[in-house]
Amino acid sequence: MELWQTLSIILDLFVVALTVAMFVARPRIGGALGRGMRILVAGFLLLGVAFFSETVLFIISPISTQANEIIHRLLVGLGFVLIIWGFNVMRRAFP
Secondary structure (H helix, E strand, O other): OOHHHHHHHHHHHHHHHHHHHHHHHOOOOOHHHHHHHHHHHHHHHHHHHHHHHHHHHHHHOOOOHHHHHHHHHHHHHHHHHHHHHHHHHHHOOOO
């Protein structure tokens, strides 16, 4: 594995670790606000996983670059859907 590939994996894992730290540091609140916060964090986690999986697939997978990019974009899109959903759930906590 080349230096840049190793660095990419380390940075991708760092992003995932930051998301886990965000989950641990979140305020322990209930109701719609707490549920929205958990959905929001899941979206951020999925974004981190999307970047990590893209890097790993480029290194070890025989799939084409185009297929890897499509998988990456689908995961990123789903992550943003979760983030938007989480914000909408949180908004319901403030009538």
